[in-house]
Amino acid sequence: MRLHQAILLALLTLPAAAQTTLPNKTEIIAYVFPKDRILAPNEVAATKLTRINYAFANVTDGKVVEGFAHDRENFAILNALKQQNPTLKILVSVGGWTWSKNFSDAALTKESRRIFIDSSVDFVLRYNLDGLDIDWEYPGLKGDDNKFRPEDKENYTALLKELRQRFDREGRRLHRHLYTSIATGASKNFFEHTEMAKVQHYVDSINLMTYDMYGGDKNTGHHSPLYEHPDDPKHVSSNKSVHNYLEAGVKPNKIVLGVPFYGKSWSNVTATNNGLFQSGAPTHNVYLNYGSIASTLLQPTSGYTRYWDATSDSPYLYNPTTQTWVDYEDAESLAHKTLYVRDYHLGGMMFWEYTGDPNNVLLDAINAGLRP
Template sequence: MRLTFLWFRRLMFALLALCCVPAPCSMPESSAVSANSAPASREIIAYIFPQDRILEPNEINARRLTRINYAFANIKNGEIIEGFPHDAENFAVLNVLKRTNPALKLLVSVGGWTWSGGFSDAALTPRSRARFIASAVSFIERYKLDGLDVDWEYPDQPGNGNTFRPEDKQNYTLLLAELRQRFDREQTRLHRRLYISIATGASSKFLQHTEMDKVQRYVDTVNLMTYDFYVGGPSTGHDAPLFRNPADPKHVSVDRSVTEYMQAGVPERKIVLGVPFYGRSWGEVPNKNHGLFQPGKAARGVHFSYPDLPNLLATGFVRYWDAEASAPYLYNPQSHIFVTYEDPQSLAAKCSYVTQHKLGGIMFWEYSNDSTGILLKAVHAGLTPVATASSKGN
């Protein structure tokens, strides 16, 4: 059966409560960010995407975050501009959170899937790069931010029908190198550190179209989008499997992506593992292998928060745990609906992986999908296992 929008919305609400060019220019050594300059504690980075609404002051649990990436700023005529009408109000709300957590860093994320169309032009020449970077500095000063997250989806690839060029591969490096050089000067003037992060694709293709061994020198973290491995398509599968299930026809996993990034020259401590705070579903899935890796009609995922709606287990859904992939999933043999999602158990496994492999931390898309705080609590507990008495109740 095909899911109606309302049924899919209810399904997603409930499932998340189930579980308890030229070669790069030569840069001075001070412009590069060394692997050793990573923070002592691991990052917990929240992407926040309010769009057209104003954030509530108590909406964000700042104590459980190290960094907020506000999504998204847009690019117009080669310059960074506000993306939504209430961005100014929202930056003001987020800056107040630093009273609760003075170590919290606030960055703006520019681009994303929808607004990456201006990157290729902005990065094309020294003049266009300087214009883009100058606008970034102005934006950061205007809203009292701590840096910029560059979410170019994707260099030398069309993405969402974007302008792209073969030169993007080198220009991506140049843009970030020159941005780091300018930030080094500005942070001396502003008397505070200015951070640069990038959101990157988890595929081998992304690595083929970039110079990550060079790029990593100029950024503080590489926010690796290790999710959306199964988006649409004729077959069910895990959205963000930690390890590869041998039966997976796509052979995808978080572990494979991390390994490829390290082989491409990105230090472990700069890799921040991306996790999804949402789920996806397929209909018309045959009752075989509990619906996993079976044909079906995919309902394209929309991200939802999770209120208290009826537990799907009471309506015929069964939760399964794929021990090979370290990933949960749901299947209803009566309605033939399959659901892939993230839960506290899978997040605990990913936090353990981050610790064991000495990665930089966890980032997630996106905060409003976790209105109950269940998933954020799991990430915080997984990366800070020894909590102080004062933080246990936060």
């Protein structure tokens, strides 16, 4: 029995007050992505989070700029949440999959980095934020048909180092800490194009995107498994990614384990092994948020059956009539992941994206596992 499984069994027999040994500083970070709409005042459960990363700001002409029409209103709404949770931190996340196209240019020279960092400070001060999250997808790699260079590896480190130095100066002036964090890829390819052992010294957290490991593939698979399954042809897992970072010299408390609040689906999947690791075609609506899965596919009349992959600690759904297979995250799999965070003394958990769990089922599972 794995250590975290043994702890899980023990926790079930303990009173609620005893079901944690984690310090209060353990992070629970939500990426909030409203796009072009204004958030409702009570839409985000402030007391269940330590940090919010608002997605996304863009990079234009080497500067951090607003990404959407209602960013100003949304920053005001998020800052107002500090009335409920005074320790809550609000950061802006810059880039993302679509808006990482100009990072390589922005990081290229000392002068281009200065322009980017000046604009970062201006942006944080303009909206009274607590810091900046760099979501460059990815240094030295094509990503979404982005410009990239071999020297991105060193320039990524330089950008984060100089940003940290500037934020430290501004923080002393403001008498408060300004946070820096990064969203990072889960593949070995990512950290081979970065200097994570150096980078870790310049950020408060490394938000490890341990999801999207499957999706768009010609066979089914877990897109955020905790452990690797021997039958998985891609040999992926969150555990493997975490160990890659640890072996690269990253300290455990800098790693924040990422989890998805959405699932992915395949069609034309045969019933062998209830569809797990079988050939199939990604469905048109391949991205399914947890709220829609819970309200439709998990209902008794849906035709779907839930299965549990005990090797990967992952749930999945299969409908033999429609031959549809769905991989997703639920409260049980997140309970295992919170224990994993505790076992390895990681910095906490983050998730993409808040609106995928409208009833806070997944967020409550994270809180139950990580908070006293």
